[in-house]
Amino acid sequence: MAKLFKPLMIAGAVAVVAVGGWLALRPIPVPVDLAEVTQGPMEVTVNAEGVTRIHNLYHISSPVSGLVLRSPVEVGDPVVAGKTLVAAVEPGEPAFLDERSRLQAEAAVKEAAAALKLAEANIAAARSALDYSEAQMARYQRLYDNGNLSAQEYQRQRADLETKKAQLAAAEAERDLRQSTLERQRATLTGPQVPEAGDDLTDCCIRLTAPVSGQVLSVVNTSQRMVAAGEALLTVGDPKELEVSVDLLSSDAVRLKAGATATVDRWGGDGLLQAKLREIEPSGFTKVSALGIEEQRVKAILDFTGPPARRAGLGNAYRVYVRIVEWQAPDAVQVPIGALFREGADWAVYVDGSGVARKRVIKLGRRNDEVAQVLDGLKPGDEVITHPSDRVAEGVQVTPR
Known part of the structure; x- marks a missing residue:
């Protein structure tokens, strides 16, 4: 029995070695990812x-320098072309004058007032000269009609009368010029004024309406402030x-x-x-x-x-x-x-x-x-x-x- 068992053990060992060698030497498939070739839209x-x-943006700016009032619209508000008020601009207040500028302005007012008095005096002189020339012309007219005055002397007196009329007209024009100069110089002394209670600040010189129907996209500043001509105020467009x-x-x-x-x-x-x-x-x-x-x-x-x-x-x-x-x-x-x-x-x-x-x-x-x-x-x-x-x-x- 022992003699029979030994060959079986040897045969089994040989079989195990053979199977192990086969397993070790056989090719092992490589795991891969597969995808199918398809046909269709590409x-x-x-x-x-x-x-x-937005295709058309409308950037609204101030057409003049002045005081823009608080914005009547906010971002997102709907607007209608030509109807919705989007901004209002008032004339700006004059600036404060420093001491030197005020003294110069006051001196200019006095100078203009003196020039006006001089112009009025010139008018008085011109009118007096004209009155005298008209009286002389009446006397010369009678002498010319009676044949006691030459035509040359008569024409000279008429020319002198017309000159006196022109001098009076020039003096009156000078007075008007000096009057305007005085008013202009006085205007330089005008300073900012505090509005009284009850004043209507909405009665503006310039009112800006929406150029297109749509919505307000942006507002630069909603508060009242001074702006320069061309300064941006808001943007409007149709979403x-x-x-x-x-x-x-x-x-x-x-x-x-x-x-x-x-x-x-x-x-x-x-x-x-x-x-x-x-x-x-x-x-x-x-x-x-x-x-x-x-x-x-x-x-x-x-x-x-x-x-x-x-x-x-x-x-x-x-x-x-x-x-x-x-x-x-x-x-x-x-x-x-x-x-x-x-x-x-x-x-x-x-x-x-x-x-x-x-x-x-x-x-x-x-x-x-x-x-x-x-x-x-x-x-x-x-x-x-x-x-x-x-x-x-x-x-x-x-x-x-």
């Missing part, structure tokens, strides 16, 4: 952040006339055309908003990115195509995310970007061929961030290995992870 988009803005401004890389902008469709996402509401590219501005500008890199960018303007009620709550200068369609196809064969790798100058993928990795060179068309268009080398339903590791090679056994 889009290539240019993506960028944008800012909403229904929203558009989107996007800063695109110039290299992306050249691939887009006016009329391209777009979607607006991350705007705060539910779903996507539809838009259309209206124009790409012809001039670019330099912008420094967050990484400190100078980039040439250009503004693209998009119009919303859906009803305003669809984007309720979206206002001026809101941040959004825009996807502008550069290219689209209704029935494209697509492979995930993660399955692609370079094979020399070509693109290739690994296909799962019944548990064995098979390298296949393919021809690609358009690509986006997720998939690439396959022009040749794959067909819908093929399973490709995504993100293949360095263990995956031609003929290697693979198994789905």
